[in-house]
Amino acid sequence: MQLADRVRLGLAVAAAKAVTAVVRGLRLGAASVLPGEIARRLHPRMLSLLCQQVKHGVILVVGTNGKTTTSLLLRTILEKSGYRVIHNETGANLLNGLITALLAETNVIGQLNRDFAILEVDENVLPLVLKACRPRFILGLNLFRDQLDRYGEVDTISKRWQDTIQPLPNDTVIVLNGDDPTLSFLGQQLPQKVLCFGLSEPELYLDAIPHAVDSIYCPSCGHLLDYAGVYLSHLGDYHCPNCGFHKSKPALDSQDWPQILIGVYNKYNTLAAGLVATEIGIATDLIFEAIKNFRAAFGRAEELTVQGKHIRILLSKNPVGMNETIRAVKQIQQSGQSSTTLIVLNDRIPDGTDVSWIWDVDTEPLMAGGGTLIVSGDRVFDMALRLNYSHCELDTNGKPEKLIIEADLEKAIATALALTPADKTLHILPTYSAMLEVRQVLTGRKIL
């Protein structure tokens, strides 16, 4: 780094650190993005200069679902191996959030002394980040239809990724979910070293392809893909009968691997982190041990106890994710351990301002039999309407049984807690911003 750069970097870092202190002191709540934004204005090459200093390299994590859980697992594995790791753990994944996370670990003159940086990156921001940062790994988890109002369409995103990854140096390692046709195809177009992870467990196939699916067409020729089976959404074992496109061979056998938490989702998250760790050279028994001892990130199957009641928060921010959380809740319900479910639907920027996606969710199982359902959030009536239309028969007063509508979140949570018997679990299914609010109400403190 040149002297002038170093001086300017030092000044920018000092200013940003001062801002962080003020923001934290005043409890303004924007400490996860604001310092980065200020530093970026003071020094346009800030991200680049910070990334260069990470000793063993930067790992970028992209994908619609699972970024936080996967990053946390990978971080745990690396730390157990003795590495010092930075991670934008608050999930602030736009440019200013990345810079803020890196800044937090620098000294006053902008020196960074860390082995790895794990950066969760917003799908749409990846091309921008790649302008400033030469990562050692790019980990692509999946591409689901999510928040289309911000991102446009799956095809467009994958095309942009391809255009910006292609010119990167050949020693960049690209790790992709081979069960996702769009990502598998992307990997097959890249000149870099590409490693794929995926499931090879036909006993986990779903009975049918869920409705909330939009990428079952060949990314190469547009023909309908032929699926031997689907694990989750459009992730599965497929090939194209028209042009011969087929899924890339996984670099590890999922049958040999343990998993974190619950659900098929977390199988993928485990394999993703495991494959990157393996490629870095970490021993398998150490990775397995980290997997066995893993605890959830906030809002991702996180468990809390409040007023003596057991609560599980299952982030539900898009159709695929919500179908999975409903699947989990129904299973727990059937085992008799849950009777109350609270759904909180917000439509703020981090949630996506378009709530149409709730009509792609199969909410019918929630309304069929058993338990109390409570809805809340900015779009409480939209959610209630969706649930109401999940009923074939209308009872006399026109509303489904046991559906409680409470726009005020605090009241909704209080009601939900009151209606949950002591030996049962309250399940809360919030969108992203709703999850932050729910946690604040339950724990009495802000996390971001």
Added chain:
Amino acid sequence: MELTIGWLYPTLMSTYGDRGNVICLQRRCQWRGIGVKILPLDRETEADRLETVDVIVGGGAQDRQQEIVMRDLKGAKVERLRQKIEQGTPGVFTCGSPQLLGHYYEPALGEKIEGLGILDLVSKHPGFNARRCIGNVVFEITASPLAAELSAMLGEKPVVIGFENHGGRTYLNSTAPLGRVIQGYGNNGQDKTEGAFYRHAIATYSHGPLLPKNPFIADWLIQTALREKYQQEISLTKLDDTLARSAREALFKRLELTTAAKSA
């Protein structure tokens, strides 16, 4: 009484919760004791099956999926669909579907996609760098005689509330607009028109999805379908739409649209 809902390409054309329109029609029939069948009209469906359809529902698609649909919608299938619409079979076509019913659609990437030419309109994508038209949309239905029929049902002017999200812009030629924009972009963000109306076909950029929050349109489609099928006037049982009303009120309030604007 029984209705068959023909659902155009359920997996290819259902990008923005458009399934909600099918669910809404289906439930509102079931709740009234009207038999209802859903017939997916996909690539495997024979053209003749279209003959049995009483209401047509079409949703939005990504550009790639739209191309696949256009490749499949040829020959006998197009002719049947055209006949159905010309004969007065009611239908609701959202997002990509109006583009498909017009003369052509120019996507941001790749070649111009020929449409069916049933509606006299064209659609163009102004390029990747142009802003998408995204946000809550509110418009008053003005198309004749639809507006008058809905007003009679409702006892007030029919105002639609939805969400739009489209890169493409639509320009109408001789086809009448469905309505006049109160808030949002509408067809092209310029001329204040939204959607198109022809025979009994409703085309609109408004999803959300359209019907659950605007149940009067759903009921109009059901009533029209029954009238066309049984050749007699059928009055529908009233349903409790308190939830839909609350959802509408909440959004009107947030958009700071006064009662005056609502029935402007």
